[in-house]
Amino acid sequence: MAAEVEVRRVREGSPWTGLWAVVTKEMADYLTGVRMQILEALIVLTAAGTVFAAAENLRTTVGQDRFLFLRLFTVQYEPLPAFVGFLAFLVPLIAIALTFDTVNGEFNRRTMSRVLAQPIYRDALLFGKFLAGLFTLALVLMAIWLLVFGLGLVRLGVPPGGEEVARSLWFLLATVFYGGVWMALALLFSVQFRQPATAALSAIAVWLFFAVFWSMIANLLASVLFPMRYGLVQEVLAQSQAALTLARFSPITLYTEIALALLTPSVRAFGLLLPMQLEGWILGAPLPLRQSLLLVWPQLTGLIAITVLLFAVSYISFQRQEIRA
Amino acid sequence: MTEWVVETRDLTKRYGNVVAVDRLNLRVAPGEVFGMLGPNGSGKTTTILMLLGLTEPTSGIVRVMGLDPARRPLSVKARVGYIPDQVGFYDDLTARENLIYIAKLNGIPRADAYRRIDEVLERMGLTEVADRPVATYSRGMRQRLGVAEVLLKRPALIIMDEPTLGLDPEAARDFLGIIRDLKAQGITILIASHLLHQVQAVCDRVGLFHRGQMVLEGTVEQLARQVLAGGYRVHVETAGTPSSILEALRRVPDVTKVEQTGPDRYVVEGHRDLRGEVARAVVEVGGYLRSLHLEEPSLDDVYARYFQEVEHGGGS
Ligand SMILES: Nc1ncnc2c1ncn2[C@@H]1O[C@H](COP(=O)(O)OP(=O)(O)O)[C@@H](O)[C@H]1O
Ligand SMILES: [Mg+2]
Numbered sequence: 242m243a244a245e246v247e248v249r250r251v252r253e254g255s256p257w258t259g260l261w262a263v264v265t266k267e268m269a270d271y272l273t274g275v276r277m278q279i280l281e282a283l284i285v286l287t288a289a290g291t292v293f294a295a296a297e298n299l300r301t302t303v304g305q306d307r308f309l310f311l312r313l314f315t316v317q318y319e320p321l322p323a324f325v326g327f328l329a330f331l332v333p334l335i336a337i338a339l340t341f342d343t344v345n346g347e348f349n350r351r352t353m354s355r356v357l358a359q360p361i362y363r364d365a366l367l368f369g370k371f372l373a374g375l376f377t378l379a380l381v382l383m384a385i386w387l388l389v390f391g392l393g394l395v396r397l398g399v400p401p402g403g404e405e406v407a408r409s410l411w412f413l414l415a416t417v418f419y420g421g422v423w424m425a426l427a428l429l430f431s432v433q434f435r436q437p438a439t440a441a442l443s444a445i446a447v448w449l450f451f452a453v454f455w456s457m458i459a460n461l462l463a464s465v466l467f468p469m470r471y472g473l474v475q476e477v478l479a480q481s482q483a484a485l486t487l488a489r490f491s492p493i494t495l496y497t498e499i500a501l502a503l504l505t506p507s508v509r510a511f512g513l514l515l516p517m518q519l520e521g522w523i524l525g526a527p528l529p530l531r532q533s534l535l536l537v538w539p540q541l542t543g544l545i546a547i548t549v550l551l552f553a554v555s556y557i558s559f560q561r562q563e564i565r566a
Numbered sequence: 567m568t569e570w571v572v573e574t575r576d577l578t579k580r581y582g583n584v585v586a587v588d589r590l591n592l593r594v595a596p597g598e599v600f601g602m603l604g605p606n607g608s609g610k611t612t613t614i615l616m617l618l619g620l621t622e623p624t625s626g627i628v629r630v631m632g633l634d635p636a637r638r639p640l641s642v643k644a645r646v647g648y649i650p651d652q653v654g655f656y657d658d659l660t661a662r663e664n665l666i667y668i669a670k671l672n673g674i675p676r677a678d679a680y681r682r683i684d685e686v687l688e689r690m691g692l693t694e695v696a697d698r699p700v701a702t703y704s705r706g707m708r709q710r711l712g713v714a715e716v717l718l719k720r721p722a723l724i725i726m727d728e729p730t731l732g733l734d735p736e737a738a739r740d741f742l743g744i745i746r747d748l749k750a751q752g753i754t755i756l757i758a759s760h761l762l763h764q765v766q767a768v769c770d771r772v773g774l775f776h777r778g779q780m781v782l783e784g785t786v787e788q789l790a791r792q793v794l795a796g797g798y799r800v801h802v803e804t805a806g807t808p809s810s811i812l813e814a815l816r817r818v819p820d821v822t823k824v825e826q827t828g829p830d831r832y833v834v835e836g837h838r839d840l841r842g843e844v845a846r847a848v849v850e851v852g853g854y855l856r857s858l859h860l861e862e863p864s865l866d867d868v869y870a871r872y873f874q875e876v877e878h879g880g881g882s
Contacts (some may be wrong), residue, residue: 254640262671349654351654354648355655360640
């Protein structure tokens with residue numbers, strides 16, 4: 242009782258007052274902005290290119306593969322990488338490009354104090370900006386998803402199965418969460434740095450670090466921590482396990498694993514497998530969707546946890562800032 | 567407590583070693599125009615930020631319409647309009663779109679919002695340009711759009727930070743006219759400015775700020791009387807002057823000082839308006855009176871004189 246009264250005295254009304262006003266305004270900005278049009282063109286072109294190439298390649302196997310549509314996402318047709326690879330690469334860029342100047346931009350345009358002089362909490366502004374970015378990303382990805390399925394229908398000439406639709410929708414959701422991580426990162430920098438260029442560069446630096454260097458560092462660290470002394474199987478296992486664990490600190494690894502398990506139903510585990518672990522498994526038999534989801538659940542919650550953590554840091558930092566512009 | 571629209575008690579804000587606002591006791595009564603005047607860096611903006619809960623006081627108490635902005639931020643901000651220094655808008659949106667966003671943030675129902683937006687745009691003379699991007703607006707138009715925006719929420723109090731800064735003289739005069747209109751409507755207004763002479767004309771009361779403290783407070787006249795020993799200066803111009811005029815002027819009762827500023831020009835200082843007495847004195851000694859006018863006490867003078875005294879006299 243007393244605690245309840247205390248809470249009420251500390252905070253008047255809902256922290257989400259005005260949230261939807263912020264979300265709709267920001268989304269309208271994103272969707273009509275030139276920046277968004279450039280990003281859309283970029284992603285539509287890559288989607289169309291890779292999927293078209295994949296479809297050409299897959300036409301010969303129509304009727305042999307139960308998960309033909311899912312292969313549209315994963316099949317690689319030289320010299321283009323698979324569509325999933327493109328997404329793992331492009332989604333962070335889109336997320337960063339959308340959010341890096343969202344908070345500092347308000348300060349630079351001197352609109353921040355005017356907006357926060359309205360009867361809303363800072364919570365609504367920050368969360369609204371984040372949600373708007375996420376919704377925008379979801380909208381774009383949804384459009385691409387439809388594009389892929391449309392292209393698949395036309396080029397392959399067969400309709401997708403129910404499980405394929407379900408799996409690819411889960412994959413879509415995971416991609417949005419993956420984008421959420423990078424969006425929260427860019428949001429954090431946009432709260433921390435008054436210069437949008439600094440915020441953008443910092444976010445890109447973090448992304449480059451994980452995209453290019455982290456797997457190398459993970460392998461290096463693993464070989465230092467678990468050196469091969471006698472050439473034993475246990476040593477090989479320990480080292481690769483360590484490398485995998487380290488690699489999983491990168492959201493890119495988490496996302497790649499999720500994509501792999503969701504889009505390739507025959508994937509049952511990640512990393513090195515020993516022959517005895519395979520015993521009793523019918524190799525190549527696809528997992529039901531539920532099992533695949535269970536397999537990637539830790540990765541999925543991992544992505545969400547990183548997002549929540551990054552957002553919380555931005556939130557605390559933003560609450561304390563003085564609004565002088 | 568609730569009779570004041572704004573009340574602070576020993577309000578203090580420190581940034582490290584810098585004391586931006588120092589034990590400020592500010593009171594603004596309903597319906598008045600109060601000017602927080604003082605040079606740059608004297609703590610005016612910081613005070614405003616604390617009134618709106620945009621920065622936290624180090625110590626002291628703030629009440630806006632009887633409410634604590636830290637505890638009841640939504641109620642306070644629903645009734646207070648704030649036009650910041652160099653007010654900014656979303657440049658690629660039109661004025662109307664900018665206002666729609668603010669109306670939504672205030673939770674004004676849509677139909678009502680559109681009506682109010684038309685109303686405030688009309689009132690600020692922006693109807694013609696309402697659908698142009700704000701990027702094309704002049705400084706004066708932005709300032710008026712700022713007023714239109716705060717009027718949307720039908721505020722009881724409007725706080726303006728440096729409202730005439732960067733406006734050309736005509737736009738500044740127009741803007742002061744707008745402030746008078748708002749006052750006539752019964753809205754309490756708090757203005758922070760370092761342009762003393764521009765703003766003094768519209769203020770009912772002013773507080774002079776210096777290094778975070780409000781060192782003087784009252785009507786412009788009160789301050790003039792208090793600081794400029796002879797608050798009223800009468801400028802006299804005569805013709806065909808007998809040399810006795812200077813003597814005659816000195817003999818006028820209540821005169822504190824007479825100064826000859828030209829061959830036929832004099833300045834007479836006193837504690838009250840002495841125009842009548844001065845005119846009679848000139849005529850009685852056979853002089854021709856060409857012109858006679860009372861100089862409005864100027865805050866710039868008050869300010870300059872006050873700090874001269876503080877610095878040279880060592881007193882407060
Ligand atoms: N974030 C800050 N950190 C340190 N000092 C500050 C900060 N913001 C303002 N100040 C100092 O506080 C004082 C008051 O500033 P301000 O309230 O903006 O003055 P005014 O609005 O009267 O020009 C100035 O001396 C300024 O340098
Ligand atoms: Mg200021």
